[in-house]
Amino acid sequence: MRKIFVAFALISGLFSRVSAQEQGVHPQSQNYEWPADEQVLEKLDQWQDLKFGLIIHWGLYAVPGIIESWELCSEDWLNRPDSMTYCGYKEWYWGLKDDFNPLNFNPEQWAQAAENAGMKYLVFTTKHHDGFNLFDTQQTDYKVTNGPFANHPKANVAEHVFSAFRDKGFMIGAYFSKPDWHSQDFWWDKYATPNRNVNYDIRKFPERWDRFKQFTYSQISELMHDYGSIDILWLDGGWVRPRETVNEEVISWGAPIPDWDQKIDMPEIAVMAREAQPGILIVDRTVHGPYENYQTPEHRIPAEQLPYPWESCLTLGNNWGFVPNEHYKAPAKIIHNLVEIVAKGGSLLLGVGPKPDGTLDSEAVARLAEIGKWLKANGEAIYNTRITKNYHSGNVFFTKGKAGNLYALALVDEGQPVPATVEWSGALPKKGSKIRLLATGQHLNWKVKDGKVQVNVPSSFREKHADYPALAFSFEQ
Incomplete structure (x- = not known):
């Protein structure tokens, strides 16, 4: 049944990909706080020299070629197939772990394509909101090393991705979703899941939320201690945040906000991360303050120049992850975006999603190479520059x-x-x-x-x- 539905999804395009991409964006914070740690400032200056990076979304959603994670959410901007109940959809989606078997997984191809494009840093999704882990976490069995890919020599995907890009001299970023919709301590099956937030009242079940905080801390600790040198901890899911940071600006974004606190003790996570990885940049997206070392406007370029560190998160196609028959932007369009972003003080983080077999689409690779050809001749005006x-x-x-x-x-x-x-x-x-x-x-x-x-x-x-x-x-x- 699962395979039939995957085929149907691929043929009919029944998912609202573009609208979902627009609705699921993270708006940009209006406040910025410069780090006080000298090692962080030094790393931040090094990152600002690089200007052009690659973000890779890859996971279960690549199998049917749908928007990453979001169809699991019950917010009204999403459009699941009419033929399935919500519970049936979740069961189908969770079960994609049995179909995720990327036998041609080739992180060296990814790194070579990124180098050919003139990119200098990587952000890789170790776990998206759906909770499926692309690293060998010991905190849950919902991971790539517990399924049909488990016996592959590169089963611990994140390890090999980081290594391939590190060998090319890239600065390494670990994307990690703070919300985990597969965890019973975030989305508890006792209750419905009306939106992206934790689905129970944390005030009534503090012990459950404490378990989730420990789970999150332990997973990030694994990434910080077991996967070599990491330069950026890139935290997605900005609705998981301290209640006191929800101001009028955050309310204006229109995302559902519960009455209770959803903080996960970022000060403790930051101390642990920087003991393991001195000077690491922490990007707690949209949660302005000491743990948002640079801002990440998504699917947009700020209207004016900004005097602090930031990156625009854009896509080569119309989607973050792989979808069949993707319409890729012209290399000239990406180059124009890059020029404008750098002149305004930012960096460009460009999204490309690998196919379910573990390789990059040949057309995406060709377009990246065209961008790199221009940068090879003109990169002096991009890299190592300031406003x-x-x-x-x-x-x-x-x-x-x-x-x-x-x-x-x-x-x-x-x-x-x-x-x-x-x-x-x-x-x-x-x-x-x-x-x-x-x-x-x-x-x-x-x-x-x-x-x-x-x-x-x-x-x-x-x-x-x-x-x-x-x-x-x-x-x-």
């Missing part, structure tokens, strides 16, 4: 190198030819200085007219590059 006061002039964005040199990145609309002249205002080169085209190293002719810089793009470059997503220039101010 400038005037961050853009029309479709020209500015970044600044640590040595003080400035970069101008002119976006070229998809399908349009490279312009013969690029102009901007607000960031004038020093008189007599040279403007260099990063893609070729050439020094270009330029002038200032009516308060605007005008740079001539060589005809040889324009003839060779009929379709080029962005031009990057280096100059002194």
Whole structure:
């Protein structure tokens, strides 16, 4: 029956993928608190140099090719198949553990594709909200090492993913969902599950919630102690938070909020994590304060430049995880997003979901390679840069190198030819200085007219590059 339903899901597309992605986003906090720990500040500065990362959502949801975890939730923006009861759906979904058998699991392919894309850091989902663990946790049997994949030499998936990316010099991030919908201490079968929150009154059953807090602490401790060097603890599920952090801003997001506290003792988790991994960045998403070391706006780019660390979480396709017949964004679109994000002070965390067999889709790999080709020629204007006061002039964005040199990145609309002249205002080169085209190293002719810089793009470059997503220039101010 399960296999029949999986096939039906793949053929009919009966899940509300796009709308679910929009409704399940984590809005961005409006407050930021700089870390006090010098080691954390140092790691944060290193992370801010990287600019471009990969987030991998992979799990049971890849088998039928549906939205990650969310269909288990009973909120009104979701659309499960009419032919199934809610309890029947949950039974079917939990049972996908018996079908998750990625015999072609190839984390080295993932790491190579990410390196080819010019990415520098990884965030990997060790556990999503559905509670299925992609690491060999000792706290539950609901894990990849307890099923058809258990005897595979790479059954402890997270270990091998982290190792493959670490071998490429990536900064390593462990995604971990604070809510766990499979746990009887979060979603207790005694009660219905009306929404994403814990489904019983914690005030009436404090011992049950204490067990869940210990469960969460122990799982994170395993990740911190047993999986090598970890640079980022990326915590999802921002509705699991101290009640005192629920302010008007949080209420305005529209997510259901219970009357009771859902805190999981982040101070204790942070102390433990930083004893095991000194300087680790903790990203307790949307829970502003000392444990949100950088912010994570999702499916959006902030309207203005921000003076503190952040990353935009976007997808290469329309979904975080794998879905069949995905529509991937053009490489030029991702490059334009990256340029704008970096000029506004952020980093781009791009989502790509592996297929159920454990490999990346060939089209996704090809598009990542195209992004990397541009970054190989122009990455000087992206990596190791910081913001400038005037961050853009029309479709020209500015970044600044640590040595003080400035970069101008002119976006070229998809399908349009490279312009013969690029102009901007607000960031004038020093008189007599040279403007260099990063893609070729050439020094270009330029002038200032009516308060605007005008740079001539060589005809040889324009003839060779009929379709080029962005031009990057280096100059002194």
